[in-house]
Amino acid sequence: MALSTHRTTTTLLRYLTPTISSLRHVSTDCSSSTITVETSVPFTGHNIDPPSRSVDTTPQELMSFFRDMALMRRKEIAADSLYKAKLIRGFCHLYDGQEAVAVGMEAAINRKDCIITAYRDHCIFLGRGGTLLESFAELMGRKDGCSKGKGGSMHFYKKEGGFYGGHGIVGAQIPLGCGLAFAQKYKNDENVTFTLYGDGAANQGQLFEALNMSALWDLPAILVCENNHYGMGTAEWRAAKNPAYYKRGDYVPGLKVDGMDALAVKQACRFAKEHALKNGPIILEMDTYRYHGHSMSDPGSTYRTRDEISGVRQERDPIERVRKLLLSHDIASEKELKDIEKELRKEVDEAIAKAKECPLPEPSELFTNIYVKGSGAESFGADRKEVRAVLP
Amino acid sequence: MAAMLQTIGVASPAASGTFPDHQKFFVSSLHSLPVIRSEARLNFGSIHGSSRAGKLIAKAVATKGENSAASAASKAGHELLLFEALREGLEEEMDRDPRVCVMGEDVGHYGGSYKVTKDLAQKFGDLRVLDTPIAENSFTGMAIGAAMTGLRPVIEGMNMGFLLLAFNQISDNCGMLHYTSGGQFTIPAVIRGPGGVGRQLGAEHSQRLESYFQSIPGIQMVACSTPYNAKGLMKAAIRSENPVVLFEHVLLYNLKERIPDEEYVLNLEEAEMVRPGEQVTILTYSRMRYHVMQAVKTLVNKGYDPEVIDIRSLKPFDLYTIGNSVKKTHRVLIVEECMRTGGIGASLTAAINENFHDYLDAPIICLSSQDVPTPYAGTLEEWTVVQPPQIVTAVEQLCQ
Numbered sequence: 001m002a003l004s005t006h007r008t009t010t011t012l013l014r015y016l017t018p019t020i021s022s023l024r025h026v027s028t029d030c031s032s033s034t035i036t037v038e039t040s041v042p043f044t045g046h047n048i049d050p051p052s053r054s055v056d057t058t059p060q061e062l063m064s065f066f067r068d069m070a071l072m073r074r075k076e077i078a079a080d081s082l083y084k085a086k087l088i089r090g091f092c093h094l095y096d097g098q099e100a101v102a103v104g105m106e107a108a109i110n111r112k113d114c115i116i117t118a119y120r121d122h123c124i125f126l127g128r129g130g131t132l133l134e135s136f137a138e139l140m141g142r143k144d145g146c147s148k149g150k151g152g153s154m155h156f157y158k159k160e161g162g163f164y165g166g167h168g169i170v171g172a173q174i175p176l177g178c179g180l181a182f183a184q185k186y187k188n189d190e191n192v193t194f195t196l197y198g199d200g201a202a203n204q205g206q207l208f209e210a211l212n213m214s215a216l217w218d219l220p221a222i223l224v225c226e227n228n229h230y231g232m233g234t235a236e237w238r239a240a241k242n243p244a245y246y247k248r249g250d251y252v253p254g255l256k257v258d259g260m261d262a263l264a265v266k267q268a269c270r271f272a273k274e275h276a277l278k279n280g281p282i283i284l285e286m287d288t289y290r291y292h293g294h295s296m297s298d299p300g301s302t303y304r305t306r307d308e309i310s311g312v313r314q315e316r317d318p319i320e321r322v323r324k325l326l327l328s329h330d331i332a333s334e335k336e337l338k339d340i341e342k343e344l345r346k347e348v349d350e351a352i353a354k355a356k357e358c359p360l361p362e363p364s365e366l367f368t369n370i371y372v373k374g375s376g377a378e379s380f381g382a383d384r385k386e387v388r389a390v391l392p
Numbered sequence: 393m394a395a396m397l398q399t400i401g402v403a404s405p406a407a408s409g410t411f412p413d414h415q416k417f418f419v420s421s422l423h424s425l426p427v428i429r430s431e432a433r434l435n436f437g438s439i440h441g442s443s444r445a446g447k448l449i450a451k452a453v454a455t456k457g458e459n460s461a462a463s464a465a466s467k468a469g470h471e472l473l474l475f476e477a478l479r480e481g482l483e484e485e486m487d488r489d490p491r492v493c494v495m496g497e498d499v500g501h502y503g504g505s506y507k508v509t510k511d512l513a514q515k516f517g518d519l520r521v522l523d524t525p526i527a528e529n530s531f532t533g534m535a536i537g538a539a540m541t542g543l544r545p546v547i548e549g550m551n552m553g554f555l556l557l558a559f560n561q562i563s564d565n566c567g568m569l570h571y572t573s574g575g576q577f578t579i580p581a582v583i584r585g586p587g588g589v590g591r592q593l594g595a596e597h598s599q600r601l602e603s604y605f606q607s608i609p610g611i612q613m614v615a616c617s618t619p620y621n622a623k624g625l626m627k628a629a630i631r632s633e634n635p636v637v638l639f640e641h642v643l644l645y646n647l648k649e650r651i652p653d654e655e656y657v658l659n660l661e662e663a664e665m666v667r668p669g670e671q672v673t674i675l676t677y678s679r680m681r682y683h684v685m686q687a688v689k690t691l692v693n694k695g696y697d698p699e700v701i702d703i704r705s706l707k708p709f710d711l712y713t714i715g716n717s718v719k720k721t722h723r724v725l726i727v728e729e730c731m732r733t734g735g736i737g738a739s740l741t742a743a744i745n746e747n748f749h750d751y752l753d754a755p756i757i758c759l760s761s762q763d764v765p766t767p768y769a770g771t772l773e774e775w776t777v778v779q780p781p782q783i784v785t786a787v788e789q790l791c792q
Contacts, residue, residue, distance in 0.1 A: 164537070165572075167565070176533050176534070176540070179537020179540070186538070
């Protein structure tokens with residue numbers, strides 16, 4: 001409908017003007033090699049004073065942002081091809097376009113802080129220390145995958161990296177995330193938990209229940225709404241009466257962040273971590289966008305126009321933003337960046353080749369990891385004749 | 393139905409001085425004290441991880457005379473009610489391991505709606521005995537998230553029926569996370585609460601969730617029925633690295649029994665031999681155990697010799713104990729409080745038929761509750777659950 005497209009296009013492209021103009025104030029301090037960059041838009045706060053627009057960063061950090069985001073982007077595109085080649089089956093939810101959230105968040109925290117998210121978890125897994133091989137092997141159902149091939153795309157976990165998954169049911173990870181924060185408070189760690197959910201999940205009752213409890217007990221929980229404006233095929237304005245998700249916490253303060261700007265994400269996450277350790281929960285709304293459809297079975301163009309997608313890609317792409325910064329500060333040349341991208345592409349291709357060589361899990365793996373100690377119960381395959389195993 | 397005092401054969405009266413005359417002993421059968429064939433099941437040594445401070449007693453009820461040497465050194469035990477036994481088990485585990493915490497509605501300051509957590513909040517603090525808002529779905533999820541990091545939460549559902557709101561968390565996150573994460577996370581959570589048909593509590597507060605949860609892969613289910621096994625199972629459930637659902641029954645909280653003073657933990661996967669016999673195997677659990685024992689009095693007077701087993705472990709079934717019994721008696725009667733359709737009895741019937749078909753002389757009879765919402769009216773409610781006369785008739789029919 002004409003009315004709907006008009007609304008969504010203007011909402012998404014309203015960030016256009018500030019980025020193109022020369023409003024950005026840039027200063028380079030050569031002696032300490034700190035660069036101060038202003039975020040594309042100021043933060044908007046709800047019941048809280050937002051942090052400053054000026055973010056300090058270093059050339060190394062910007063380079064690492066570029067590398068990590070380019071790797072994530074490359075990985076997601078590769079996963080797209082693998083899915084179409086039927087090497088990845090089932091559901092595959094791709095994160096390209098949203099990389100800045102993963103990368104900016106990692107820059108602000110350490111591995112003792114916990115991150116938990118829903119099913120769009122491939123890139124966050126990489127950010128938390130997951131390897132390409134583990135993720136491709138898991139996607140292809142091989143036994144060297146991070147969950148031994150038994151989880152799949154929606155169940156990536158990395159315990160040592162503080163990444164708690166990887167959950168298929170929309171919204172179910174939010175109480176889990178508050179549980180992680182509860183454990184952190186219980187053990188008196190000075191760490192926080194970032195619980196990520198989407199704009200679709202923002203209408204789940206569990207969110208508000210968990211928010212109430214986190215606020216009641218001052219849990220160090222940071223609820224991050226990755227608002228990519230579409231809950232599968234339903235635009236946010238068709239699902240939520242109040243799409244200002246950062247305000248929905250009511251008594252819990254909120255911050256709206258440009259999720260396509262890795263530096264803004266970093267600033268917001270750092271601010272949120274400080275806040276959560278002192279005052280309890282805070283909501284961050286990351287205004288972001290996904291280029292692919294909801295999952296590989298969704299073309300992504302029936303509920304939004306291709307112009308909208310390409311418009312956002314041209315104006316707000318997170319990797320392009322960092323590339324422009326790197327070029328304008330002479331941290332790297334055009335060629336160097338292209339070489340890095342080529343190198344990453346090779347890395348991804350190698351990982352895929354290696355993952356393709358990985359063996360599939362043994363049939364006995366069907367019955368492992370159900371119980372920890374095991375109950376001695378016997379289990380059979382479906383026809384009661386094969387794969388007899390005693391639950392170990 | 394009068395609450396029956398359950399016998400506990402800790403030692404024979406021959407042991408010197410351990411059992412003074414004033415000890416109350418209510419023998420529930422005319423035969424000798426129950427015997428447990430648990431020698432083959434002493435696989436406790438293979439449990440990894442958790443260190444056990446107390447002596448583990450593998451047998452649910454000790455044999456007569458066998459433990460007399462040990463018991464001579466032990467004290468007489470103390471008498472308490474079932475809910476106190478649960479509290480004792482919980483308190484001992486909380487003392488032992490600082491990671492154990494309790495979450496639920498009104499468990500803290502109020503002391504628990506059935507007083508299972510009474511005074512624990514005063515002792516351990518508000519964070520360890522957490523009063524949650526009425527949000528089953530999310531506080532269950534919260535507890536599971538905490539368990540992923542290593543805490544050992546005990547989640548209380550004020551009534552098991554309320555946990556239906558948390559079904560997604562229990563099924564997906566509690567049961568399946570260990571598997572979908574490839575073994576990275578364990579969920580050592582305990583989910584407990586009272587269920588079953590009470591005294592005219594109405595349909596929604598008389599639910600039996602065993603049948604709904606039994607298909608969830610990755611969880612274990614146990615049902616306690618006496619103060620002795622309530623405390624032992626509570627401790628075992630907390631120490632287990634797997635998620636365990638502990639089913640209590642609203643009407644059994646005031647059962648009184650004498651339990652040992654020394655620490656004991658029971659096996660989560662073992663059934664309890666209540667009364668050995670030769671003629672017919674009666675399998676039951678939770679409150680129906682008492683209906684069965686009442687029927688057994690009548691049956692014994694009529695000359696029958698039933699073997700009564702409290703299966704205790706609802707998932708997985710203790711097919712070893714059950715199988716040995718079936719091989720001996722060749723006749724099986726299952727008495728349960730679940731609904732007829734898709735209940736524990738239905739699964740147990742299938743399991744016994746599959747595994748022990750050749751040993752059966754007669755088809756298995758399964759007595760379950762009616763497939764109706766539990767009515768409020770007292771008489772109607774009585775007819776929804778299995779009553780002792782029906783059990784007697786079923787045994788007579790089975791033994792023709």
